[in-house]
Amino acid sequence: MNRRDFMKVGTAAGATLVAGRSAAAETGNPEEFVGVLVDTTRCIGCRACERACSEAHGLPVPDIEHDQALAAKRDTSETQWTVVNRFETSKGEVFVKKQCMHCSQPACGAACLTNAMYKTRTGPVIWRGDKCMGCRYCMVSCPFEMPKFEYDSWNPKLQKCSMCYERQQQGLGPACVGACPTDALTFGPKRELMETARLRIYHHPDRYVHKIYGENEVGGTGWLYLSAVPFEELGFRMDLGTTPYPEYTRDFLYGVPLVLFGLPALQLGLHLLSDRDKKALEGATS
Amino acid sequence: MIAKPVSHIGGGRPLLKFLRDQIKPRGPLLTPFNLISIPTILLGIAILVVRFVYGLGSVTNLSQAYPWGLWIGFDVVTGVAFAGGAYVLTFVVYVMRMEKYHPIVRATVLNGLLAYVFYAGALVLDLGRPWHVVNPIIGNSFGFNSVLFLVAWHFMLYMMAEVIEFSPAVAEWLGLKRARRILGSLTLGAVIFGVTLSTLHQSGLGALYLMAKPKIHPLWYTEFIPILFFVSSIFSGLSMIILEGTISERVFSAQIDKKHRHSHEDLLFGLGKGAAISLFVYYFFKLLVFLHGRQWNLLDSKWGALYLVEVLGFVLVPCVLFTYAVRNRRVGLLRVAAVGALIGILLNRLNTSIIAFNWNSPAHYIPSWEEFVVTLTVVFAEIWVFRWIVLRMPVLREAHELPQPRPFEQSRAA
DSSP states (O other), X not given: OOHHHHHHHHHHHHHHHHHHHHHHTTOOSTTSOEEEEEETTTOOOOOHHHHHHHHHTTOOOOOTTTSOGGGSOOOOBTTBSOEEEEEEETTEEEEEEXXXXXXXXXXXXXXXXXXXXXXXXXXXXXXXXXXXXXXXXXXHHXXXXXXXXXXXXXXXXXXXXXXXXXXXXXXXXXXXXXXXXXXXXXXXXXXXXXXXXXXXXXXXXXXXXXOOBTSSGGGOBSEEEEXXXXXXXXXXXXXXXXXXXXXXXXXXXXXXHHHHHHHHHHHHHHHHHTOOOHHHHHHHTO | OOHHHHHHHSOSHHHHHHHHHHHXXXXXXXXXXXXXXXXXXXXXXXXXXXXXXXXXXXXXXOOSSXXXXXXXXXXXXXXXXXXXXXXXXXXXXXXXXXXXXXGGHHHHHHHHHHHIIIIITHHHHHOSSGGGTTHHHHTSOOOTTOHHHXXXXXXXXXXXXXXXXXXXXXXXXXXXXXXXXXXXXTHHHHHHHHXXXXXXXXXXXXXXXXXXXXXXXXXXXXXXXXXXXXXHHHHHHHHHHHHHHHHHHHHTGGGSOHHXXXXXXXXXXXXXXXXXXXXXXXXXXXXXXXXXXXXXXXXXXXXXXXXXXXXXXXXXXXXXXXHHHHHTTOHHHHXXXXXXXXXXXXXXXXXXXIISBTTTSSOOOOOOHHHHHHHHHHHHHHHHHHHHHHTTSSSSSOSSOOSSOOHHXXXXXX
């Protein structure tokens, strides 16, 4: 067996191992994007997901029994990757979990000039500290304003939900999903989550609005939401469009090579054409 | 480049002595500018120490909703537009060979180079993890699909092109004739490369905001933002040359030779003409974007008022003023028009990056006094370096008449 064959076998064995693990995580095909379906009609606002998330990522653990945090609307922060908010709606109180949406084509990933914000092959969008230079262009670009920056640190990190990418590699699901007592959260391949969501709407056409938030928003997101009330009432932005955000800069970037090679040629031509007299020519090189 | 010819002459002594002599301050120390700038720079440095020890939050009012503030919105986005004069003028002189403008090329290129070094350099102050700034350069991680990746590379390459464009002046200062000849022969290539890079990163700075679509007010957000940024950088640069030339003429009058002074007005009107035309093109683009977006209903708000002030008051009015000043040869009015156009650029860049950014969100951002001080520090530091160079190298004066005896020439003769 030569070296190349050995490498092949080794890679195949590795791939099998990874595939085996992924199967255990019920992700099926490892090349398929995974996500989480949030059924807001099932959420009771217990915030067990918040606690599980903080514990899993070494963040300050909120005292969910006593801190009365539901009284005010909160945003995720550099110390909290996910928050649950309470909304008074036309159908009573509704709780909504908020975290990074894990876009199929993330703006942050396209914005990042070092690939620190990175869309993994299985779906989670993760942050890689060894690459990040802290320019915060991801924050400017993210339509959901999810990356949060540690402004009070000399060595700041960008903090946001990683969909527990490390746990997924060990064959586990996200910590929040495991902590949810009411099955409001479902983890799996997006394709299956879409089927589940559609099935629920189909079986209970009166319980849900006939929309799955995240199906097409910003080109599709990994996290999907079901709701009993129009999503506007739950603080969701409905004006983000269905175009994947990297598309907005695509035309410009496609134009770059044209300008980079075309403009020097044009200028050289102009330079030669503008050969007015001998004197001018001498001056041009001084 | 410097060491080699000297060792050829024999020993580095004369050069060292020459440099030591050159590094000494010249002119009176207690000028109004010095009295303001020195304390500001010292305070700015102190603030930056705090910033690097305790984090950006300790001195800035940046927040999760406003990741980019004054240091990016003014220093980088506005500063680079102000520095557009270098690429416009080198294009005119070296590519189009309009020799008329040759006398002001060096000062403009120096200004452009220093603006990039300091204002684009201010970007590093804003980075949370500046020690990773080399990541996109050394190939550790290439974010090919990032506009910022393009802008970063182009900043770096353009600074190199400008160094080459300015290098003949350094060679003349050091009295290195052969190096001067070789460096001079690189100028055209550097100019063509530099103009290309400028086209791309001036527009690229606008393209940075393309993905901030839901955050920027629709009167400022358009898919044509890169084109608008590029076109406006032309008159921005020209206006800056007019303004800067006016200041230099007074401050460094001893440096400016007679020939230059006589032709100076003529140059200013030529630049004013260019500014008027590019302002009109820009205004026309703005109007097209506005009409195409059917944005009449947006005008009836405070945002609409701000937009009208920017577009009518500081684009259309300077355009008319430039035209009038050029036709009637009124230098004073030309300078007023230049200031107006620069205010228009400032408004446009700040509106895009800060003021109309998050227009629909409850978040607020007003820069802290520390941010202003650091911004002033950057501007003052640039002026200090500019002044140091202008008083020593042949930038404003004619190259051939060097005031000080050059030590290596003497040692060569001996």
